[in-house]
Amino acid sequence: MNSPHHEAAPLSIPLTEDLIRGALDLERTEHGILPHRLPARARAQYSDEQLAMAEAQPSGVRLAIRTEATTIELDTLRTKMAYQGVPPRPDGLYDLLIDGRLTDRASVTGGNVRLVDMATGSAETHPGPVGTVRFTGLPAGPKDLEIWLPYNEVTELIALRTDAPVEAVPARGRKVWLHHGSSISHGSNAESSSTTWPALAAALGGAELINVGLGGSALLDPFTARALRDTPADLISVKTGINLVNADLMRLRAFTPAVHGFLDTIREGHPTTPLLVVSPIHCPIHEDTPGPCAPDFSNGTVQFKAVGDPAETAAGKLTLNVIRAELARIVAQRAEDDPHLHYLDGNALYGEADFAELPLPDQLHPDAATHRRIGERFAELAFGATGPFAAGRA
Known part of the structure; x- marks a missing residue:
């Protein structure tokens, strides 16, 4: 597959x-279609570059078609992130699933490069051409195809071509799971978009899945809560904590009312939907040390370290x-008062023993094996027979 001939x-x-x-x-852009993971109203309320990049990277976004096609081509214009003084990141992967099974992978060439200087915070975009x-x-006969877009490249969809007619995959009666979290939910160092943990x-x-994992941006923003409130869903989860610590964004006095407000807003649109609050996975640098978190290039790779003072937790850090x-x-x-609200300790997903076996390569983000x-x-604890998302309960 994916042959040049x-x-x-x-x-x-x-x-x-x-x-x-x-x-x-x-x-709708001048080139084609740009998928977003926050609505326009939310994007208009804060112009933070990190948030803008994260929500426009299409983690969990996929084309879903039913067809007898044996060849499929997708033209896209990607915007790839690069960091001054750091080796180029690997190309994002497009995953092809046939009838739910991962069957092939490919990348595109060309596209724009967004070059960021982490020391100064400045960034500039170098334009490039559309890729295919x-x-x-592909096997003959009718089949359901999904093309999962790269979670780490802003992706404008330009054109789709096949050698047989297509239709949208009809509803399969599956429950819609709406999830919000940090870069770990967004994808961090997962192998590809269909193999992120969500x-x-x-x-x-x-x-x-509707994945509203936003790298660096799970910050209890009210506009994100409203986006979750207004999105139809059968199951909802909110994983929060790590970004609040590593951004050193708020103190305990602000955190508690912000969590209540975030959940209140979601409940305005989903009063009885199973709602699972998930705390952070194990991350030694921040277990007992506050933020901020800073990049560390001392060994030639990007590592992260906590630079807060543990003594300041007494003051609400x-x-x-x-x-x-x-x-x-x-x-x-x-x-x-809310029997459909549930809690999951993130240590049950990845705890101290897991870190000893599968350490976080940069001290902050899980790798592909850890995503798996x-x-x-999560599937066992949330979707399993006794979990809050179990078929009988949800």
């Missing part, structure tokens, strides 16, 4: 909304242990 795909397929899953908004991802030699958990749990305890308390308090472990554990 191919027959052209002669049919031009309109990129209509019903073919695209997992986005909260589709922006091509899958050939994508793996959704596949194991038989759910349709946040650590992961402080956040876990407070989230557990808040959920227990609210659950007295977290996804499998």
Whole structure:
């Protein structure tokens, strides 16, 4: 598959909304369609570059078509992140799933490069051409195809071509799972978009994923809560904590009301939907040391370190242990009046023993093997027979 020797795909397929899953908004650009994971109203309320990049990287966004095609081509214009003085990041991967099974992978060439100087915070974009991802030699006969877009490249969809007609994959009666979290939920160092831990958990749990994992931006923003409130979903989870610590964004006095407000807003649109609050996974640098978190290039790779003072937790600075305890308390308090609200300790997904076996390569983000472990554990704990997302309960 993905051979350079191919027959052209002669049919031009309109990129209509019903073919695209997992986005909260589709922006028409001068080139084509740019999927977003926050709605325009939310994007207009804060112009932070980190947030803008994260929500426009299409983690969990995929094309879903039913077709007899044996060749499929997708033209895209990517924007790839690069960092001054750091080796180039690997190309993002497009995952091809046939009838739910990962069958092939490919990348595109060309595209824009967004070059960031982490020392100064400045950034500039170098433009590049449209590229094509091509899958050939697909099995004959009708099949459901999904093309998962790279979680780490802003991706404008330009054109779709096949060698047979297509239709949108019809609804399969699956529950829609809406998840919000940090870069770990966004994808961090997962192998590809269909193998981030939320994508793996959704596949194991038989759910349709909408991933609002936003790298560096799980900060209890009210506009994110409103986006979750206004998005139709059967199951909702909110994983929060690590970004609040490593951004050193707020103190305990602000954190507790912000969590309540975030959950209140979600409940305005989803009063009885199963809602799971997930605390941070184990991360030694921030277990008992507050933020901020700073990049460390001393060994030639990007590592992260906590630069706060543990003594300042007495004055309300946040650590992961402080956040876990407070989230557990808040959920227990609210659950007295909200039987559909649940709590999951992130250490049950990845704890101290897991770190000893599968350490975080940069001290902050899990690798591909750890994404798989977290996804499998979440599926068991949330979608399993006694979990809050179990078929009988949800």
